[in-house]
Amino acid sequence: MNLDAKVPSGALKDKWDNHRFEMKLINPANKRKYKIIVVGTGLAGASAAASFAELGYNVEAFTYNDSPRRAHSIAAQGGINAAKNYQNDGDSIWRLFYDTVKGGDFRSREANVHRLAQVSANIIDQCVAQGVPFAREYGGLLDNRSFGGAQVSRTFYARGQTGQQLLLGAYSALMRQVGLNAVKMHVRKEMMDIVVIDGRCRGIVTRDLVTGKIESHVADAVCLATGGYANVFYLSTNAQACNVTSTYRAYKKGAAFANPCFTQIHPTCIPVSGDHQSKLTLMSESLRNDGRIWVPKNQGDKRKPADIPEEERDYYLERKYPSFGNLSPRDISSRSAKQVCDEGRGISATGYGVYLDFAESIGRLGKHVIEERYGNLFEMYERITDENPYETPMMIYPAAHYTMGGLWVDYNLMSTVPGLHVLGEANFSDHGANRLGASALMQGLADGYFVIPYTIGNYLAQNKTDKIGTDHEEFKKAEAESTDKITKLMNIKGKKTPNAFHRELGKVMWDNVGMGRNEAGLKKALVEIPKIREEFWNNLTVTGTNENLNTVLEKANRVADFLEFAEVLAHDALERDESCGAHFREEHQFPDGEAMRNDEKFAHVAAWEYTGVGNKPIRNTEPLVYENIHLAVRSYK
Amino acid sequence: MKIKLIVWRQNSPTDKGRFETYNCDEVSPDMSFLEMLDILNEKLILQGQEPIAFDHDCREGICGACSCTINGVPHGPEKATTTCQLHMRKFKDGDSIYVEPFRAKAFPVIRDLIVDRGAYDRIIAAGGFVSVNTGGAQDANALPISKHYADLAMDAAACIGCGACAAACPNGAAMLFTAAKISQLAFLPQGQPERKKRAIAMIKQMEEEGFGACTNYYECEAACPKEISVRFIAKMNREYMMARMFSE
Numbered sequence: 001m002n003l004d005a006k007v008p009s010g011a012l013k014d015k016w017d018n019h020r021f022e023m024k025l026i027n028p029a030n031k032r033k034y035k036i037i038v039v040g041t042g043l044a045g046a047s048a049a050a051s052f053a054e055l056g057y058n059v060e061a062f063t064y065n066d067s068p069r070r071a072h073s074i075a076a077q078g079g080i081n082a083a084k085n086y087q088n089d090g091d092s093i094w095r096l097f098y099d100t101v102k103g104g105d106f107r108s109r110e111a112n113v114h115r116l117a118q119v120s121a122n123i124i125d126q127c128v129a130q131g132v133p134f135a136r137e138y139g140g141l142l143d144n145r146s147f148g149g150a151q152v153s154r155t156f157y158a159r160g161q162t163g164q165q166l167l168l169g170a171y172s173a174l175m176r177q178v179g180l181n182a183v184k185m186h187v188r189k190e191m192m193d194i195v196v197i198d199g200r201c202r203g204i205v206t207r208d209l210v211t212g213k214i215e216s217h218v219a220d221a222v223c224l225a226t227g228g229y230a231n232v233f234y235l236s237t238n239a240q241a242c243n244v245t246s247t248y249r250a251y252k253k254g255a256a257f258a259n260p261c262f263t264q265i266h267p268t269c270i271p272v273s274g275d276h277q278s279k280l281t282l283m284s285e286s287l288r289n290d291g292r293i294w295v296p297k298n299q300g301d302k303r304k305p306a307d308i309p310e311e312e313r314d315y316y317l318e319r320k321y322p323s324f325g326n327l328s329p330r331d332i333s334s335r336s337a338k339q340v341c342d343e344g345r346g347i348s349a350t351g352y353g354v355y356l357d358f359a360e361s362i363g364r365l366g367k368h369v370i371e372e373r374y375g376n377l378f379e380m381y382e383r384i385t386d387e388n389p390y391e392t393p394m395m396i397y398p399a400a401h402y403t404m405g406g407l408w409v410d411y412n413l414m415s416t417v418p419g420l421h422v423l424g425e426a427n428f429s430d431h432g433a434n435r436l437g438a439s440a441l442m443q444g445l446a447d448g449y450f451v452i453p454y455t456i457g458n459y460l461a462q463n464k465t466d467k468i469g470t471d472h473e474e475f476k477k478a479e480a481e482s483t484d485k486i487t488k489l490m491n492i493k494g495k496k497t498p499n500a501f502h503r504e505l506g507k508v509m510w511d512n513v514g515m516g517r518n519e520a521g522l523k524k525a526l527v528e529i530p531k532i533r534e535e536f537w538n539n540l541t542v543t544g545t546n547e548n549l550n551t552v553l554e555k556a557n558r559v560a561d562f563l564e565f566a567e568v569l570a571h572d573a574l575e576r577d578e579s580c581g582a583h584f585r586e587e588h589q590f591p592d593g594e595a596m597r598n599d600e601k602f603a604h605v606a607a608w609e610y611t612g613v614g615n616k617p618i619r620n621t622e623p624l625v626y627e628n629i630h631l632a633v634r635s636y637k
Numbered sequence: 638m639k640i641k642l643i644v645w646r647q648n649s650p651t652d653k654g655r656f657e658t659y660n661c662d663e664v665s666p667d668m669s670f671l672e673m674l675d676i677l678n679e680k681l682i683l684q685g686q687e688p689i690a691f692d693h694d695c696r697e698g699i700c701g702a703c704s705c706t707i708n709g710v711p712h713g714p715e716k717a718t719t720t721c722q723l724h725m726r727k728f729k730d731g732d733s734i735y736v737e738p739f740r741a742k743a744f745p746v747i748r749d750l751i752v753d754r755g756a757y758d759r760i761i762a763a764g765g766f767v768s769v770n771t772g773g774a775q776d777a778n779a780l781p782i783s784k785h786y787a788d789l790a791m792d793a794a795a796c797i798g799c800g801a802c803a804a805a806c807p808n809g810a811a812m813l814f815t816a817a818k819i820s821q822l823a824f825l826p827q828g829q830p831e832r833k834k835r836a837i838a839m840i841k842q843m844e845e846e847g848f849g850a851c852t853n854y855y856e857c858e859a860a861c862p863k864e865i866s867v868r869f870i871a872k873m874n875r876e877y878m879m880a881r882m883f884s885e
Contacts, residue, residue: 047771051770054771066702066753066754066755067798068758069701069758070694070695070700070702071700072700074695074699075695075697075699084777084778124777125774125775125777126772127777128774128780129769129774129827130766130767130827131790131821131827133787133788133790133791133794133821134777134787135791136781136782136783136787137784140781140782140784140787141778142778158791159791161699161795163699164797165794172761172766172767173766175758175761175766176766178758179763185758187758210747239695239696240694240696273667274667274668276665276667276668276672278675279696281697380698380722383698383715383724384669384722386667386724386726449771449772450772453771497679499679541682541685543682548649549747551688552682552687
C-alpha cells in the first residue's frame with residue numbers, strides 16, 4: 001500500500017504557501033463541469049460543501065438526519081482554538097502547532113498540524129463574518145478562555161454552545177447554496193458504499209431511510225465527513241446515530257484505516273446512572289477553568305462532600321500536575337480519575353465518579369460570574385442528575401468521546417483510494433494520539449473551509465474522468481451488494497435486537513479496549529468480538545420491512561459494521577506495544593503511572609488494509625519524521 | 638414507577654393513524670423520557686411488533702431532532718427542556734401520558750412520532766444567512782460589536798430549530814423560529830447589507846410553506862426549549878415593516 005503523505009518540500013512554515021502555488025487550478029468557468037459529493041453535514045462537511053459551491057462546483061450533500069443542522073458537531077460546547085494572540089499572552093502559530101503536536105503525544109504529522117495552526121486564525125474571521133455570535137468583551141472585541149493542554153487563552157466561544165453556533169454558521173452558508181441551487185441536499189439518506197471505477201472513487205450508493213430505496217450517485221470526487229466511531233463503545237458522548245459505516249465501508253473498498261486505537265476518553269462526563277442509559281452527557285472541559293477536581297483522601301469515604309474537610313480531600317490533578325493542574329490534557333485527566341476510582345476513592349453510588357467543585361470559584365468570583373460562564377451547563381447537569389451544582393459539587397467520570405483515528409489521508413486529505421477525500425473527525429491526520437480541547441471544531445472547519453477547497457481542485461485538474469452514468473456495472477454491483485446486505489439483515493429472524501448486540505460489543509470494548517489496555521485483555525477482546533458477530537448474523541431480529549422507515553434496520557446496518565470494525569481497533573491497540581496519548585498500554589508506564597512512549601519502534605502511523613471479514617488486516621506504516629520538533633517526554637508537571 | 642403510554646401510531650404519511658396503549662412497568666425516575674421509549678421499543682421488537690419511530694439524536698438537548706408532543710405540550714411539561722432531557726422524575730407513578738408527533742400543517746407526519754420539518758430548512762435557505770464567501774473575511778476584531786448586541790444576537794441564535802414553536806401555536810405559525818434568525822442577523826453589523834431583503838424573503842417563504850400567522854398566544858415562547866423570547870417576533874415585524882416601507 002502506498003502511504004506517500006505528499007508533504008510539500010520547503011521549510012515547515014512555507015509548505016502550505018508553496019503548495020498552494022504549485023497546485024493545479026481549474027478555470028472558474030470549468031468548475032461547474034465537475035460534480036463533488038459530500039457525505040455528512042457537520043462542521044467539516046457543511047463548510048466543504050458550501051465552499052465548493054461558492055467556487056462554482058456542482059455539489060451534492062448527504063445526511064442521514066432530517067436536516068443538515070442536526071449533525072453532532074452541534075453538541076460541542078466549549079470552544080474553538082485559534083492562534084490570534086488577541087490576549088497578548090504569547091500565543092503564536094508556532095505555539096498552537098507545538099501544543100497540538102505535544103498534546104497528541106508526538107504521533108501526528110508535523111506538516112498537517114502546522115497548516116492547521118496557520119489557517120486557525122482565518123476560521124475565526126470567516127465565522128464572525130457569517131454572523132456567529134462569539135462572546136465579546138465590553139469593548140466589543142472577542143473574548144477568549146483557556147482549555148486543557150495550553151497555557152495561553154486562545155479559545156473562542158459562544159456561551160456553552162460554540163459547536164452549535166459554528167455549525168449553524170456553516171449550515172447557513174450551505175443553505176444559502178441550496179437556495180441558489182448550487183448544492184443539491186439529500187436528507188434522510190445513509191451512505192451504504194463507495195464506488196471505485198478504474199482505481200478512482202466515482203460515487204456512492206445510498207439508502208433512503210424513508211422509502212428504503214437504494215440509489216446511486218455519480219461524481220468526479222467524493223468527500224467523507226462522517227465523523228468518528230466512539231459509539232463502538234456503545235455508551236459515549238456521541239449522538240445516537242453516529243456510526244462507522246461510511247468510513248468502514250470505504251476501508252473495505254481499499255481506503256486504509258489509520259490509528260483506530262487512538263480513541264479519546266473525555267474526563268468530564270456525567271457518570272452512568274443505570275442500565276437504561278442510552279448515552280453519556282459531556283460537561284464541557286471549560287468547566288475545569290473554574291472547577292476543582294477532587295476525591296476523598298480515604299477509601300470508602302461515604303460522607304457528603306460538604307462534610308469532608310479540606311485536609312481530607314485530594315485535589316489529585318493539582319497535586320500531580322502543579323503547572324497545568326485541573327487543565328491537564330484529557331487523556332491524563334481521564335486516567336487519573338480512573339486511577340483514584342480503582343483505588344477505591346471514587347464517589348457516587350457506583351464508585352465511578354469524582355467531584356468537580358465550584359465552591360471556591362463561586363466564593364471568589366460570585367455566583368453570577370459562574371452563572372454567566374456556565375449557566376446552561378449547570379442547568380443541563382441539574383436536569384439530568386436532579387442536583388444543583390451551585391450548591392453541591394458536580395459528579396463526573398470519563399466517557400468515550402472522540403476518535404483521533406480515522407481513514408488515512410495524505411497532505412491533500414485524500415485517502416488511499418484516489419478521489420476519495422476524508423475531512424474532519426473521519427480522518428486521522430491532526431491530533432495524533434490525543435486531541436486537545438477546542439481543537440475538533442478548529443480541524444473540522446480548517447479542512448472544510450481552507451484545505452479541501454484548494455486540494456480538490458488540484459486532484460480534479462490532474463484526473464480527467466470519463467463521463468459515466470449510474471448504469472455503470474460497478475454501480476449496479478454496489479447497489480446489488482447493498483440490497484443483499486439489507487435483505488440478509490431482514491431475513492435472520494432471530495431473537496436479539498440490534499441494540500442488545502451493540503451493548504454487548506460496547507462492554508467488551510470498554511472493559512478491554514478502553515481507558516487502560518493490556519495484552520491479555522486485547523487478546524480476549526479479539527476472541528469475544530468475532531463471537532458476538534457470529535451470533536449477530538445468526539440470532540438478530542429486525543422487525544418491519546425495508547420499504548418503510550425502519551429504525552431497527554438502520555441500527556442493525558450500523559451495528560453490523562461496528563462488529564467488524566471493533567476487531568481492527570483491537571488489533572491496532574494490541575500491535576501498538578507502547579503507551580502514547582490516549583492509548584494507554586498498562587505494560588508501558590513510568591513508575592508514577594505516566595505513559596511511556598517507544599519512539600524507536602512506534603513513531604509511525606499504523607494504516608490498516610482490509611483483507612476480508614475476520615481476517616487480520618495488514619498493518620502498513622507511515623513513518624513520522626519530526627524535522628522541527630524535538631520528541632520529548634510529554635510533561636504537564 | 639408504572640406509566641401508561643398512549644402513543645400515536647401511523648405507518649406512513651398516507652395512513653390514517655391511531656392511538657395505541659402501552660404499559661411500562663419498570664420505569665426508573667432517573668430515566669429520560671426517550672430512554673423509557675427505548676426500553677418499550679426493545680420489548681416491542683422482541684414481541685415481533687414494530688417499535689415506535691421517533692426522531693432523536695444528540696440526547697443532550699441541542700440538535701433539535703427530538704420532537705414529541707407530550708400530554709398536549711411540545712417537549713412535555715418541563716420548562717426549557719427538550720424531550721430528550723425530560724426525565725421521568727417529572728412524572729408520578731401511575732401517570733397516563735399521551736405521546737403524539739408535533740402537530741402543524743407544515744410538518745407532515747412521516748411515521749409515528751416523526752414529522753418532516755424540511756420547511757424550516759427552506760426558510761433558512763431563503764435568506765437566513767450572511768452572503769459571505771469563504772476566504773473574504775476581514776480580521777475578526779476589526780469589527781467591534783457591543784456586548785449588549787452580541788448578547789442579544791446570541792439569545793436569538795440559541796434556537797435549535799426543533800419546531801416546537803410551530804407545533805405549540807394554535808395557528809401553526811413559525812414566527813418564533815423565523816424571528817429568531819432575522820433578529821440575530823439584524824442585531825449584528827454583518828447582517829446589515831441584506832437586512833431588508835432577508836426579512837422579506839424569509840417571511841415570504843414562511844407563508845408559502847403553509848405556516849399560520851401570529852395572533853399573540855405566546856404558546857411558542859412557553860414551549861421553546863431554549864426560551865427564545867416573543868420579543869423577537871415584535872422585532873421581526875418591525876424589520877418587515879421597515880423593509881416594506883423603505884425597500885431598496
